[in-house]
Each structure stands twice: as structure tokens, then as C-alpha cells.
Amino acid sequence: MPAERPLLxxxxxxxxxxxxxxxxxxxxxxxxxxxxxxxxxxxxxETVAFFRKHAGLAAIGIGSFGPLERNRDAAKWGHILATPKPGWSDCDLAGSIARTFGLPVGFDTDVNAAALAEARRGAARDAKVSVYVTIGTGIGGGVIADGQIIGGTGHPELGHMRPRRAADDRDFGGTCPFHGDCLEGLASGPAIIARWGQSLSHLAPDHEAHAIIAGYLAEMCNSVRATLAPDAIVLGGGVMGTPGLFERIVAEASARDGGYFALSANQVIRRPALGPISGLAGAFLLAADLLQD
Structure with missing residues (x-):
């Protein structure tokens, strides 16, 4: 009989x-x-109380909001860093869980966890290199190559690239406190509300916002295609729930790429397969990877 898998x-x-x-x-x-x-x-x-109900845990994986320190060799590994979330800056999230349970803890960003899950179990299973981007309260991205998360001194910050502004769209300064009109400052959920007073899904289908946001997200997709040559770009997050937005992005990316790339926008840009559980699924994979290592 096959051995039982460890409890995570x-x-x-x-x-x-x-x-x-x-x-x-x-x-x-x-x-x-x-x-x-x-x-x-x-x-x-409350988190500790939940896990105490389950004896025999072998490892715990955490995919967290950030910014955070994911480098295990860093003095502040496991900490949430300077975050706008009140009270959470410098919180030793992973360390406190590891000390409480005496278990190995995998720790990475929530978007990296989701990227890992979509690469191994979801929409990018067939991809050698894949990128997962979430467009919601913020915009973040994770990169997976050969099944592993890519990151160096920190983690990718795709939301803070600057898309090319349309000639007739120069008046809105953006909402990012660091960069103004970076992608997050233009196309995140809060940026859309700050500019037009409603979420994208609540604006009329013929409202200018749909074309503008699709254009900026298409610019991001093409920049990622040019930089990383991914087989798959998976677009998730609350803003992507807007009817018709996915199709607009693919069409705009295709119209703007000049036929330059080996794979078409239709082949590369994809919807998530795991939906709302991608982050939790990725946290399980972070825990499982520790035991394999």
C-alpha cells in the first residue's frame, strides 16, 4: 500500500x-x-488555535501580503516589512508560527504562492516559464521557471512598472504613493475608483475606462513577454472579474505586439484555473516543498 502523505x-x-x-x-x-x-x-x-486542533502537522506554508523578506539567509526572514496595513510592519509572521509549533515553515508572497499553484496545478501546467499577475487592491506578479519561484534580493514588483500612457490620457496622475502613474497607480481597483468613482465592473460597458484599463494591462503583458519570454501569463484578481476585460486585454496585446513574438497573445495570456483557491493551494505547495528539500 502507498505510504500516507504527511499532514500539512x-x-x-x-x-x-x-x-x-x-x-x-x-x-x-x-x-x-x-x-x-x-x-x-x-x-x-486565532491562526494558532486553528492549527492546534490538528495533531501531526509536518510543515506549514504561508503565502502573505507584503512587502516581506523571503530570503532565508536574511536577518529578517519571515517578517512583513514596511506595509501600509496598520500594525503589521515588522511582524515576524513566519518566525512566530515556526517557534510556536516547532515546524518547518515555507514563506513567500501570496502572489508567488498563487503563481506556483497555477504553474504546477492550474492554467500554466504546460509552461516552462509562467507569470501570474493579480489585479485587485494592488497589482502584483510572480514568476515561475521550471516549477520554481524566481526571486533575488526581493520579489518581482510587476505592479510598479510604468506602462506607456496613451496620448489622450495624461491628466490622471495615478494613486501609487511611490510612483504615481505606475501600473498599480493606474489600473488597480482603488486607482479605478479614485479616477471614475466606481469599480470597473460597475461602469457601463461603453465607458472609456474599459478600453483604458485594458490598454494598460495589455502593455504590461507585452512588457512581460518581451522581458521573460513566458509560455503563459495568467491574469487573476478582483478587477479581472469585470465582464469582457480579459478579451479586451488579449485583443489589445495582440494589436500592439506587431506580430513580433513566437507565441501569440491568445496562446500566452490565460485565465486562472484554480480561481480563488490558488493562493491557499500555493501555500500547501510551499509546505510540501520543504519536506522534499
């Missing part, structure tokens, strides 16, 4: 909510629970 814990730590799970992998979740993200003390106490 998973945490998708978001700025609004923590999603907690226990199982032997993303395909076999025994229990899952969601708690609101309050202050670190309260949130971590």
Missing part, C-alpha cells in the same frame, strides 16, 4: 482575511477556515 498546514495571509487550511495537499483539504485580518496578536492567536 497552509495560510493565505491577506490584508483583509486569512484563509487557513489543513490537509495532505491542495487536492485533499481536510478543514478550511477564514478569519478577518485584524491586529497581529489577535489574528495570529
Amino acid at each position: 498546514g497552509a495560510i493565505e495571509a491577506g490584508g483583509t482575511k486569512f484563509v487557513l487550511g489543513v490537509g495532505d495537499g491542495p487536492d485533499a483539504i481536510i478543514e478550511q477556515m477564514q478569519i478577518p485580518t485584524r491586529d497581529p496578536e489577535t489574528t495570529l492567536a
